Amino acid sequence: MVxxxxxxxxxxxxxxxxxxxxVARPVATAAPVALQPMPRxxxxxxxxxxxxxxxxxxxxxxxxxxxLVALKSTTGFPSPLATWQQALTVFSDPFYSKGPNDQGVGxxxxxxxxxxxxxxxxxxxxxxxxxxxxxxxxxLSRMFNPLISLLRPxxxxxxxxxxxxxxxxxxxxxxxxxxxCSIWPMIINTAVGVQRVPSDYMNVARxxxxxxxxxxxxxxxxxxxxxxxxxxxxxxxxAWLVIVAAExxxxxxxxxxxxxxxxxxxxxxxxxxxxxxxxxxxxxLEFALVKIATAFTFEEVxx
Amino acid sequence: xxxxxxxxxxxxxxxxFKTAKGSFLALRDIHLNVAKxxxxxxxxxxxxxxxxxxxxxxxxxxxxxxxxxxANREIKGPGxxxxxxxxxxxxxxxxxxxxxxxxxxxxxxxxxxNKAQLKARTEAALAxxxxxxxxxxxxxEISGGMKQRVGIARALSMEPKVLLMDEPxxxxxxxxxxxxxxxxxxxxxxxxxxxxxxxxxxxxxxxLSDRIVxxxxxxxxxxxxxxxxxxxRPRNRVALAEDPVYVHARKAVIDFLYTRQAHxxxxxx
Numbered sequence: 137m138v139x140x141x142x143x144x145x146x147x148x149x150x151x152x153x154x155x156x157x158x159v160a161r162p163v164a165t166a167a168p169v170a171l172q173p174m175p176r177x178x179x180x181x182x183x184x185x186x187x188x189x190x191x192x193x194x195x196x197x198x199x200x201x202x203x204l205v206a207l208k209s210t211t212g213f214p215s216p217l218a219t220w221q222q223a224l225t226v227f228s229d230p231f232y233s234k235g236p237n238d239q240g241v242g243x244x245x246x247x248x249x250x251x252x253x254x255x256x257x258x259x260x261x262x263x264x265x266x267x268x269x270x271x272x273x274x275x276l277s278r279m280f281n282p283l284i285s286l287l288r289p290x291x292x293x294x295x296x297x298x299x300x301x302x303x304x305x306x307x308x309x310x311x312x313x314x315x316x317c318s319i320w321p322m323i324i325n326t327a328v329g330v331q332r333v334p335s336d337y338m339n340v341a342r343x344x345x346x347x348x349x350x351x352x353x354x355x356x357x358x359x360x361x362x363x364x365x366x367x368x369x370x371x372x373x374x375a376w377l378v379i380v381a382a383e384x385x386x387x388x389x390x391x392x393x394x395x396x397x398x399x400x401x402x403x404x405x406x407x408x409x410x411x412x413x414x415x416x417x418x419x420x421l422e423f424a425l426v427k428i429a430t431a432f433t434f435e436e437v438x439x
Numbered sequence: 440x441x442x443x444x445x446x447x448x449x450x451x452x453x454x455x456f457k458t459a460k461g462s463f464l465a466l467r468d469i470h471l472n473v474a475k476x477x478x479x480x481x482x483x484x485x486x487x488x489x490x491x492x493x494x495x496x497x498x499x500x501x502x503x504x505x506x507x508x509x510a511n512r513e514i515k516g517p518g519x520x521x522x523x524x525x526x527x528x529x530x531x532x533x534x535x536x537x538x539x540x541x542x543x544x545x546x547x548x549x550x551x552x553n554k555a556q557l558k559a560r561t562e563a564a565l566a567x568x569x570x571x572x573x574x575x576x577x578x579x580e581i582s583g584g585m586k587q588r589v590g591i592a593r594a595l596s597m598e599p600k601v602l603l604m605d606e607p608x609x610x611x612x613x614x615x616x617x618x619x620x621x622x623x624x625x626x627x628x629x630x631x632x633x634x635x636x637x638x639x640x641x642x643x644x645x646x647l648s649d650r651i652v653x654x655x656x657x658x659x660x661x662x663x664x665x666x667x668x669x670x671x672r673p674r675n676r677v678a679l680a681e682d683p684v685y686v687h688a689r690k691a692v693i694d695f696l697y698t699r700q701a702h703x704x705x706x707x708x
Contacts, residue, residue, distance in 0.1 A: 336529040339499060342517045344546045344597075354542060358533040 214405040222405035223412075244394040245413060248383060251307070251390065252375045255314025259371060263319040264364060267326025268356070277327065284323060292317030292378045296385060306386035313382045318371035325370070329363025330356060365429035372425060376418045391417075445508075446633055447473035447496060447601065452505035454491055464659045465491050469505070471652060471662060478627060478634045480644040482692065483654030483663075484700060489637040490526075490605050492654075496635055497523050497603050509601060519547045522599035526606045528590040530578040536589045537574040540564050540596050547597045564596035565589070567626060584615035588622075595626065602627075604636040608643065617676065620646060628673060641696070645688045646676055653695045663700065666691055 199216045206215040214222065230242030270277045295316045299309030333356060341351045383392025391414055398406035452469040455462045466488045473479050481489045494500045495507055498517040507514040509521065517523075522543075530539050541561045548557055565574050568588040573581050578589070587607055594602055607623075608616040620643060627634055638644050644651045648668050655663040668688050670679065679685040 336525060336527060337531060339517075339523070339525065340529050340531070342499060343497065343519065343521070343523045344543055345518055346542075346546060350542075350546075354534070355531060358531070 212402070212404065214408065219405045219408050223409050226406065226409055239389055241391075241394065241409070241413060244389055244391045245417060247388070248379050248390040248392065249417070251310050251383075252314055252372070252379050255311040256318045256372060256375050258311070259315045259319040260322055260368065262315075263322035263367075263371075264326050267323040267364070267367070268330055268352075268360070270323065271327035271330025271360075272356070277331075284320065288320045288324075292374075293381055293385070296382060300386075306388055310379065310382045310386045310388075310390075314375045314379060317378045318375045321370035321374065322364070322367040325363045325367025326360060329360035332363070333359045362429060362433040365425065365432060369422065369425040369429060372421050373418070376414075376421060380414060443475040445472045446475040446477075446510060447471075447635070448508040448511075449492075449496070450506050450508070452492075452495060452502045452507060454488070454495060454500070455503045465657060466495075466502075466661065467659045468661045471665075473633060473635060475633055476631045478636070478647055478649045479652055480636045480638050480648040480650075481652050481654060482638055482641070482644045482696070483660065484656055484696065485639065487654045487657045488660040489639075489654060493523075493603055493605050493635060493637050496601070497521055499523075519543070519597045520599055521601045521603055522594035522597045524587075524590050524594045524602070524604040524607045526609055528578070528583075528586040530586055530589055530593075532578050535575050535577055536565065536570060536581070536592075537561055539578070539589055540593045543593045544596045560596055564592040567595060568592045568622065582615075584611050584619060587611060587619065591619075591623070591626075595630065595632075598630075600633065602632045602634045604634065606637050606639065609639070616640075616643070621676065623647065624672075624674060641689055641692045644692060645685055646674060646679065651688070651692060653692065653700075656700050664695055 202216050206213045206218075226241055230240040232240040233243060266280075270280055292313050296309055296313050299312035300306070303309050303312060337355050337359060338351075341355055346354070379390070380392035380395065383390035384396045387393050387396075391410060395407055395410045398404075398410065449469050449471040452466060453464070454466040455464050457463075469492065471479075481492060483489050491500070495502055496509075496514065498514045498521065501515075514521075530536075531542070534542065541557065544557050544560045544564070548560060552560075562571065562574070565571055568591055570585060570588055570592065573585055573589075578586050581589075587610075591604075591607065594604075608619055611619065624647060626632075634647075636647065645668055651666045651668060652662055653664045653666065654660045666688060668684070670682065670684050670688075
């Protein structure tokens with residue numbers, strides 16, 4: 137009864153995609169090559185405008201508001217133009233180094249990225265295997281779920297003093313903070329991915345009597361990969377958010393520290409430049425990871 | 440010991456499931472022997488426990504009472520000697536057709552054969568179902584009928600003692616289904632496999648089976664009737680359409696399903 141009920145929606149499910157795909161495939165493969173050049177010229181003009189105009193207007197609005205704030209400001213808030221000119225000087229030599237407290241913006245970004253990479257890498261090395269184990273074995277899942285639920289909502293910065301205490305250094309403490317904040321999404325997403333591996337695939341594994349290693353490499357890992365990459369993406373996003381705050385507190389070289397340093401110098405233009413740099417780097421990270429995730433996700437897993 | 444008429448022996452099997460509302464009796468009192476090389480279909484209305492019984496033979500579930508034997512050994516879990524063709528093909532979407540079949544071949548024969556032999560076996564299995572041209576394609580790139588054929592190739596490639604099929608053609612259109620049924624008949628003729636197949640299609644059951652096992656309506660379903668189909672093989676679906684034995688068998692199954700076992704269906708609906 138249970139199996140029969142369980143099977144019937146799958147039957148309907150299985151019946152639809154192949155037919156849909158069979159129709160869609162040839163068209164999809166043939167059309168872009170043959171048809172693209174032709175309709176592009178007359179019709180897509182409006183579409184191009186719709187794509188270009190709104191973002192341009194959005195940025196224009198931002199600059200307008202910014203200009204107004206700068207005009208009304210009595211505290212020396214820099215205008216967009218002044219910021220732009222400052223940016224040109226900042227980016228004309230991004231990799232200068234005049235001692236530990238005065239380095240180019242390039243060095244600052246790179247050291248922040250390095251911390252993120254280290255903390256995130258360690259978190260991935262621990263979190264992904266942990267996620268697999270928690271997803272695969274119910275005992276472990278029941279054991280760790282309460283801990284994860286308790287610790288996950290804690291702001292990563294709350295862990296910074298613990299890091300300072302244990303590692304006795306600003307840099308390891310910042311990496312520790314990144315580690316803590318990026319481990320949760322990876323554990324949780326990987327575990328959920330393992331728990332959601334379709335039971336059909338696991339039945340195949342059982343009928344073939346596959347070894348645990350084969351189950352992992354041929355079934356679990358490919359099936360979980362999209363979930364895992366979502367976890368990685370969330371983790372990198374959070375890590376990039378947190379590093380700025382962490383560096384403000386720990387000092388050293390880094391984009392967060394740079395922001396704080398420029399605040400102490402009352403160089404507001406540089407702070408604004410830093411905000412844009414942080415945004416752009418975050419965007420690039422996100423974009424790269426989305427690309428990787430789509431490359432590794434199979435149609436039938438996406439559903 | 441070598442009693443071929445009792446190759447699969449199902450003795451007093453009962454299956455209960457624990458549900459939120461308490462225990463649910465799916466199957467009771469199942470007694471069935473399947474001879475070596477026999478083609479058995481299980482037929483019945485939806486929810487009568489056909490798939491449950493198949494899963495029990497596969498070893499994917501264990502009965503709450505009774506015992507199942509295959510070649511005089513108790514079925515304690517799934518194993519490659521009892522290959523399953525799943526209803527929804529269950530191919531791994533990240534592997535090509537070749538790799539999907541190879542996974543099974545490798546599991547069964549890697550201990551005794553080298554890579555070239557394993558590859559040859561995989562290719563032979565795909566050729567058997569006529570899928571050599573699609574070997575390097577992924578399941579997402581081929582039609583539903585082709586996927587089901589890969590599923591069959593995967594099962595056959597293991598040279599299983601028993602082939603278990605759970606509504607293998609249920610999701611296919613009538614023409615593809617007929618084609619695959621004919622292919623299956625030819626393959627089984629060649630390999631002399633023991634087959635247990637779940638279906639809800641009367642024509643399919645009569646065309647393919649040596650015996651049709653009809654299940655009563657669930658819950659607490661059991662075997663209502665077993666009908667032997669005495670038609671010579673190879674069978675031809677066109678010639679059979681007017682064969683009196685075929686027509687009679689078909690009538691008997693329809694009578695069982697829609698006259699004697701119809702009432703519960705009405706209540707359920």
